[in-house]
Amino acid sequence: xxxxxDPETPKELAHFNARIEGIDYDVLDELVGxxxxxxxxxxxxxxxxxxGEEDITPQRxxxxxxxxxxxxxxxxxxxxxxxxARSGVVSIIxxxxxxxxxxxxxxxxxxxxxxxxxxxxxxxLRRVKKMVxxxxxxxxxxxxxxxxxQLCRLLRQLCN
Amino acid sequence: xxxxxDPETPKELAHFNARIEGIDYDVLDELVGxxxxxxxxxxxxxxxxxxGEEDITPQRxxxxxxxxxxxxxxxxxxxxxxxxARSGVVSIIxxxxxxxxxxxxxxxxxxxxxxxxxxxxxxxLRRVKKMVxxxxxxxxxxxxxxxxxQLCRLLRQLCN
DNA sequence: TATTGTTATACTCTATAACTATA
DNA sequence: TATAGTTATAGAGTATAACAATA
Numbered sequence: 001x002x003x004x005x006d007p008e009t010p011k012e013l014a015h016f017n018a019r020i021e022g023i024d025y026d027v028l029d030e031l032v033g034x035x036x037x038x039x040x041x042x043x044x045x046x047x048x049x050x051x052g053e054e055d056i057t058p059q060r061x062x063x064x065x066x067x068x069x070x071x072x073x074x075x076x077x078x079x080x081x082x083x084x085a086r087s088g089v090v091s092i093i094x095x096x097x098x099x100x101x102x103x104x105x106x107x108x109x110x111x112x113x114x115x116x117x118x119x120x121x122x123x124x125l126r127r128v129k130k131m132v133x134x135x136x137x138x139x140x141x142x143x144x145x146x147x148x149x150q151l152c153r154l155l156r157q158l159c160n
Numbered sequence: 161x162x163x164x165x166d167p168e169t170p171k172e173l174a175h176f177n178a179r180i181e182g183i184d185y186d187v188l189d190e191l192v193g194x195x196x197x198x199x200x201x202x203x204x205x206x207x208x209x210x211x212g213e214e215d216i217t218p219q220r221x222x223x224x225x226x227x228x229x230x231x232x233x234x235x236x237x238x239x240x241x242x243x244x245a246r247s248g249v250v251s252i253i254x255x256x257x258x259x260x261x262x263x264x265x266x267x268x269x270x271x272x273x274x275x276x277x278x279x280x281x282x283x284x285l286r287r288v289k290k291m292v293x294x295x296x297x298x299x300x301x302x303x304x305x306x307x308x309x310q311l312c313r314l315l316r317q318l319c320n
Numbered sequence: 321t322a323t324t325g326t327t328a329t330a331c332t333c334t335a336t337a338a339c340t341a342t343a
Numbered sequence: 344t345a346t347a348g349t350t351a352t353a354g355a356g357t358a359t360a361a362c363a364a365t366a
Contacts, residue, residue: 012245012246012335012336012337014239014243014244014245014248014334014335015243016243017240017243018316018319018320019319020240020241023226023230023241024229024230025225025226025229026225026228026229027225027289027292027293028222028225028226030312031292031293031296032203032296032299032300032303032308032311032312033203033207033218033292033295033296033299034218034222035311035312035315035316036196036199036200036203036315037200037203037218038315038319039196039315039316039318039319040196040197040200041243042318042319042320043192043193043196043197043318047193057355058193058194058197059356062188062194065185065186065187065188066183066185066188068186069184069185069186070183070184074324074325075324075325076323076324076325079174080177080180081180081183083174083175083176083177083201084174084356084357084358085172085174085357085358085359086172086324086325086326087325087326087327087328087357087358087359087360088174088356088357088358089325090325090326090327091356109323109324109365109366110324110364110365110366111323111324111325111364111365111366112323112324112325112365113324113325129187132187132191132193133187133191135193136191136192136193139192139193139318140192140318142317142318142320143192143314143317143318147314147317148192150310150314151192151195151311151314151315152190152192152195154303154307154310154311154314155195155196155198155199155311156178156195156199157302157303157307158199158202158203158299158300158302158303159178159179159198159199159202160178160202160302172358172359172360174357174358217332219333234347234348235347235348236346236347236348244333244334244335245334245335245336246347246348246349247334247335247336247337247348247349247350247351248333248334248335249348250348250349250350251333267347269342269343269346269347270341270342270343270347271340271341271342271343271346271347271348272342272346272347272348273347273348321366322365322366323364323365323366324363324364324365324366325362325363325364325365326361326362326363326364327360327361327362327363328359328360328361328362329358329359329360329361330357330358330359331356331357331358331359332355332356332357332358333354333355333356333357334353334354334355334356335352335353335354335355336351336352336353336354337350337351337352338349338350338351338352339348339349339350339351340347340348340349340350341346341347341348341349342345342346342347342348343344343345343346343347
């Protein structure tokens with residue numbers, strides 16, 4: 001995750017503290033964009049701390065969930081869903097394949113593959129999904145269930 | 161910004177569409193973390209489209225605002241505020257300095273600098289701040305003022 | 321001709337560690 | 344000894360462009 005994996009020796013770990021004492025944030029405090037960015041950094045940090053040993057990132061996790069629930073999806077389609085270039089999907093899937101989590105199966109069209117989770121991939125995802133849910137409940141722990149739903153609704157409105 | 165600057169020739173621009181027709185997002189739809197990430201990607205894209213010609217990023221913009229409102233701040237302190245390593249701040253400030261936007265001034269302690277905006281930096285920031293505010297109002301345009309405040313409040317609760 | 325996956329390449333961001341000059 | 348800034352280096356992540364196989 002590009003972060004120090006050993007919590008015993010964090011020489012210069014760049015921890016993100018959303019609000020530092022004595023600092024004037026000026027207009028940043030009024031921008032929805034900055035509020036989202038701040039939250040995202042905090043969440044990412046907790047994600048990394050919770051799943052740092054799992055060789056999983058939000059990106060990789062999302063990919064596995066999309067493949068699980070849309071079996072047979074092509075790499076190009078997955079790149080559209082993830083919002084990244086096709087070349088980026090290649091290395092993601094290469095790694096999943098090397099780990100035995102995803103299979104490239106023949107499609108009718110011999111230019112493309114159908115992506116599917118292997119049995120091992122399904123097993124691992126089941127386990128990781130539980131960890132991600134726990135992480136998500138922890139970070140949104142300060143919110144009531146109503147507020148949580150409200151927040152997701154408002155965020156959805158930002159994405160058009 | 162790492163994106164294609166020429167809107168005339170976007171061969172394979174990776175646009176992020178938060179919700180793609182016919183795709184089952186499963187658990188991703190219930191995770192606060194994914195909702196925030198999705199929103200962040202959408203916002204970043206609009207930011208880049210709005211300020212792509214300005215050699216400014218959310219990161220760089222935040223730095224300028226922090227320096228403006230906390231004049232004399234040191235690089236180490238800025239690295240803490242931004243949540244990045246000290247070495248990262250060096251190149252950010254190097255660039256600002258080369259552009260004549262920020263000055264490294266002598267501090268009492270000769271190991272460190274006091275960072276300040278130049279007159280040109282102030283002028284540029286004033287201009288860019290206006291553009292960022294417009295961008296922010298556009299992306300949160302689907303929200304009422306109340307919802308906007310509500311959203312920022314809920315996001316703040318996520319950061320502890 | 322157009323599309324899918326792939327490779328080559330480059331750029332940005334960020335981290336760690338070692339260095340220097342000061343304190 | 345400790346701190347501030349710097350440099351060197353490396354690893355993600357992502358983009359573009361060109362290519363082969365196939366449609």
